[in-house]
Every structure is written in structure tokens, then in C-alpha cells.
Amino acid sequence: MESVGFQTFCVSVNPLVVTKSQVLVSRKVNKVAVWKKTYGVVKKLTMQDNSSKKSSNSASPKLLLAEKLKEKDQSTRLLALVKLCSFEPKEQALELLFKSEVLNSNDVQTRNTAYFVLGKIGNLNCIEKLFHASQHDPDHSVRASACNGIAFIFDNWKQWNPAALNNYSEKAVHMLRIILEDQMEHEIVRYSAIMSLQSLQKEKAAECCVKLLQENQLSELLIRSAVTSIALSDRVSTESLDVVLPYATFPSEVVRQNVASALKKWPNDMQARETLHKLRDEDVSPIVAATAKQSLASILEANFYEIKLVDKQPEPIRTKMHYRDIMEILNGNDRGKKMIAMIELEKDLTVPAYVVYELISPLLKDxxxxxxxxxxxVLGFISQQERIGRNEYVVTAAVNALCKVLGDSSEDYAVRAAAAGGLGFLEHCSALNALAKALKEDESWLVRFSCAVSIGNLKQKSSCSLLLEAMEREGCFQEDPVNSEIHMMQQAFISALGEIGCDCAEKPVISLIGSSEPAIRQRVAECLGNMSISETIQQALYFLSKDNNEAVAAAASRSLLKRD
Known part of the structure; x- marks a missing residue:
């Protein structure tokens, strides 16, 4: 159109109406195009002229979508398919989908999107098409889309006839299991099968994933989805844990993170806890370590509020402080409040041993x-018989933690001595080597003193010889040592030998009967009372029973009574 300028003109429509308008005139077009505002009849006539042209080209949204679904341009078809998802009514949307033949398109992306849309808008009568495509379509992305579509349909039709829905559901689960168990199938298709199974029946999905994780050379995607699916099950088992645990050392950080998150589903399993501890303390990835720490915290809180039965009545475990309060205090900087909270935990025997260990062990580095x-x-007292939840796993964990502190020369001597004392309270034979090493090598006499006492608490006959050797090194067989530290060490060694009942120590112990220290003579009397009877021991005890010190005489008398 060639524009020649603006002009003002009047159009006479009838004798009563004359309308004025400013228009743009074209030489090639006889009709007048309105440029600005028009009024009255002229506007009406112009609109009628234009609308007549529009009406010839206009079509309903349904017809427009139908045309676009048949377009050769891929993007036009895909956009039309997306619009079908929100097209109402759904019956007409389905009709358009089927008539357009996009489900049979030669274009993979179109076919892929079409099956996705079928799942979104389809009804249960359409599910057979999805079943067929999920197994027989030549392209793996289309098969995966069909698998996803199966779950979409059930999500949309949950309120449908329950009986019919169950029949279709069983068939869908069976079909998806076949796909998942096909090791030759593409990983994307198997992944989609897991997701759809999980949506339909999560217990069946977990069962299938247990079998899946036993396969060799699985992709990272399948491992992650299988581990997650197992963790979502309400009925986790030892078998499922056995297939998950090996992946805690998988090279992929994301897989290890999934495992760390899943293991909280086994709060009472020692292997699961041990694996979480390793992931928390040893994994090179901070993300994995943080996830393991979070899982342990979840287990901890759950166990803290565990229910026990007392006289067949449920009684919740309680302390004077709430779990969250204790956590906040122990993670804080107030030394006094920390120590009070620790004492409360040690006193409350209804708090499970594992919970106490998890709350207290980080404080070894306070x-x-x-x-x-x-x-x-407190860790030493974790093995009290009255403590609920006391088991070998918790005691071993506490022993390992304390042995680590005892062997760390950078720790303060008072802390090392306390660690040695804690090992004695635990009375676990696995601590003997660490105690013997510290008894021989530690520079602090207080640490060596605690080690000697704790070795006696372990009551291992094999430790008698190392105690006697240590006594020799410490100068405990001197007639009257002036050093008060040696007096303390003498008491520790004699008490330890008495706890064990070392008959081989009879002569060395009796040699200290003439000590000027009443405390030493008292320990000798108590020690001899725990040894096998002999004439020499009998005479030594009679001698001590006449001691001028009342405590010594009483100890000797008690030992003599054991012989009667």
C-alpha cells in the first residue's frame, strides 16, 4: 500500500447521519482504512467490512489445535501438544490427540511428547497404548515417556472405580517390573519404571530395587534411584540393608550421599550406624559427611524418645531437659551448663546407651x-548394666573413642588420665593393648596410675606380668620410697593385681608388707585376700590383722574370713 498523506473527509450514510474521520488514503485500495478514532456509522461500517474478512478465516480453538498438531514444523506440533494438557474438556483433547496421529509420528520428539501428554490427559482406557509403547517403541526416550505416562494416569484417576483401578494397577506393576528386570533395557527406561513403580506401589518398587542393586555394573542413575526407592519403603529389611551398604564406598559422591541419607531407615542396626560414622568422620566429601551427620542426628532423636515397657505400661523416656535443649547446650560455649547436662545424661539410665555415646563423644574434642x-x-559409665540399650556395638565404639584420646600425646595429661579411667569403667578387654602401651610410654605418672587401675578392672590374667614389669620400672619395690608419686603407683599396682587375683604376684606383693604407708599395707591385705590360699599368704594376713592401723587390720581380717 502506498501512503499519500492524511485527509479529512465526510461520508454520507443516510440523510440523518454524517460522520467525520481522519483517515490514511491509499491509491491502490478503494476501501478506506481508519487511522484514528472513528465515530458512529463510519466505524460500524468499517468494522463490518473487517469482521466479514475475519469471520472467513476464524476457527474454534479445537480446530486450530487440530491444524497445528498436523503442522510439519516440529516446534508448532510440540507447542500444540503442550496446550492439549490444559484443553477442556479432556474427552475432546484425547480425540484431537488420537486423530492427529502424533502417537505414531516419525519424529521421535513429537512421539515422546505425545505419550507424555497421553499420560497427563488420558483415562484408564488409554493405558493399553502406554503399555505397548513402554515395551515396543523403537526409541528408548519414547519408552521412558510411556512408563512415566502410566503413573500419570493413575494419579489422575485415583477417585475412579476402586475395583477396576486395582485391576489396572496390578497389570501396570507387572508390566513395569518386567521392564525394570530387563538388563538389556536402556537405563533411562529402567529409571522411569522405578519412578512409576514407586508412585503405584512403593513396597513393590523397593522389592524390585533390592534385586536391581545386586546386578553388576549399574549406572549411577539407577543406583541412586534404587537406593532412594528402598529408603522410601515402610518395611525396610536386613536384606535391603545388605544391598545398600556396599554402595557407601561407591566412587560417586552423589551415590554415597544417597546412601548416607537412606541409612537412617535402619536406626537400630549396628552396621548402618557404623557406616554412618565412617561416612561422617572419614568421607572426603563434605556433602556426604554432612548428610551422614544429619542421618545420625535423626536416629539419635528417634532413640532419645524411644518407648519402653514398664509393668506392661508404656513409659516415655525423659530426662530433666528436652532433647533439643540438651543438644543446644552441648553444642554451646557455656562450660558449666555443658557439664550439668552431661551429668544429667549419665544419671538418667533410661536414656539409651547409643544416644549417650552420640551426644557425648563429640565433647572429647571440646x-x-x-x-x-x-x-x-561419662563414656566409661555407658556400660552400666542398668543402662537400657547397652550392647557390644556401643561399648566398642566408646572404647575406640577413648583409646584414641589416650594415645594422643597432644591432649592434656588430665584428659588422657580420664580416658584411661573411662576404659577401666567399660571393662572391655579390647582396651588392654592401649592401656599397656600408655602404662609403658606415657610421660605423666597420673596417666600411668590410671592405666594400672584400669588394667586391674579388665581382670585379664595375661596382664599380671606386664603389671609386675611396670612396678619394677616405677621403682615400686624400694623399701621406703620418699616420692609420694611412687606411693600412689604402688597402691594402683597392688590393687590391680588383687582385682585380677594374680597368684604369681604373691611374693612381690608380700615384700611390701613392711611399708611405712598404712594405705600400702591395706592394699596388700586386700590383694592377698583375692589370691589362692597358701601358708605364706595365711601368715602374712595374720600379721597384718594385728597392725596398729585400724583400716589395715580390718582389711586383713576380712581377707582371712574369705578363707574360712
């Missing part, structure tokens, strides 16, 4: 020496 030392003592 900034305050007093807090560290008290933490060692």
Missing part, C-alpha cells in the same frame, strides 16, 4: 579440659 575429662568419665 575446647575445655574439664569438659573433655568429664566426657571420658
Amino acid at each position: 575446647r575445655y579440659i574439664e569438659v573433655q575429662s568429664l566426657a571420658c568419665n
